[in-house]
Amino acid sequence: MKINMSSPDLSDNDIQAVQDVLETRYLSLGPKTKSFEEKLAAYTGRQFGVSVNSGTSGLHLAVIAAGIGEGDLVITTPFSFVASANCMLFERAIPIFVDIDPETFNINPAQVAKAAFDLKQGGKAAETWLPPKIIESGMPLGKLKALLPVDAFGQPADFDPLQKVADKFDLKIIEDSCEALGAEYKGRKAGTLGDVGVFAFYPNKQMTTGEGGMLVTDREEWANLYRSLRNQGRDIFDAWLNHTRLGYNYRIDEMSAALGLSQLKRIEKLLTKRAQVAEWYTKRLEDIDGLKTPVIASTTSKMSWFVYVVRMTAELGRNQVMEHLKSRGIPSRPYFTPIHLQPFYTEKFGYQRGDYPETEAAGDQCLALPFSSLMTEDQVEFVCNALRKILGSD
């Protein structure tokens, strides 16, 4: 049985939508982009949607517009895809990592509150949270400016206590909702839980544009700034070769936007199919000793399944389970490698194993199983039977 790690769900209509754009010869900055932005903003309930060419570009623009610059501090999670911390480095800001809740894998709000308090105090209190090499360097630090929580694996972070911290210390919240389109926290949609939300549409996400991303916000001045920054720093009133500020080429193209529009039309169907696949997995795996199925927090009123991640607790380690699955033709991935232990981060900031124990334990034990809306119940059964045999639960 052939099983893919992930797979985009493309209909005939999706393919036709892209082809139709090619026939218009109108390939960038056109009507599809505008319409995709309006429809996605409306889907989340935000006033403004600004599309970009990736989730990473979106995060970068969110950081710039929030006024985060050289030496500034931003509290974020080390258990994520590397882009959620890299976006600070692009602006020479410093990500301050705070450990996760081991059940949901999302940033721990109580620790965020403590970190914000200590960082505002400065001095010795602040040093418990700062990266070792930053302390050593004695470089002048900027201000604590923002929180950047990530909705891990499609489950919103615990935003109410995070908002309290933000209000108390006058911080912006940038929500990395790249894995959580359509998810809900206490009935509120992912992407709308902070001051700005960022989505990504890479082919393994809930919906795809090939490459692409979108910022959603209610702040008009930010939306205008995103539009300028993604388009070489041109302001709305600038002529084509006038550039008001340093900008980038982060534009999405019309083919991608058309694909996004077409996918968005059936987003609820795509999410329902993914939820069905997750349910098939959970039903078969929840009674197996040696692994733990995903935990859905009481604050998550709707899960948007991005990946299906189990936590291996058996004697047989996660990496060995991966090897065994591979020998049976089943792909799987370690999810995530903690950001603070990425070579670039250990070198630049001096992090070590032991710095964020919950994140490291999750990083050692978590395993993403093959997952997409196209998976059949037979395929799920095949993966689960293999896992059962590998773990000796038969």
Ligand SMILES: *Cc1c(COP(=O)(O)O)cnc(C)c1O
């Ligand atoms: C996918 C993802 C991104 C960014 O994705 P791109 O590949 O740049 O579109 C950012 N953060 C998280 C948590 C992600 O999963």
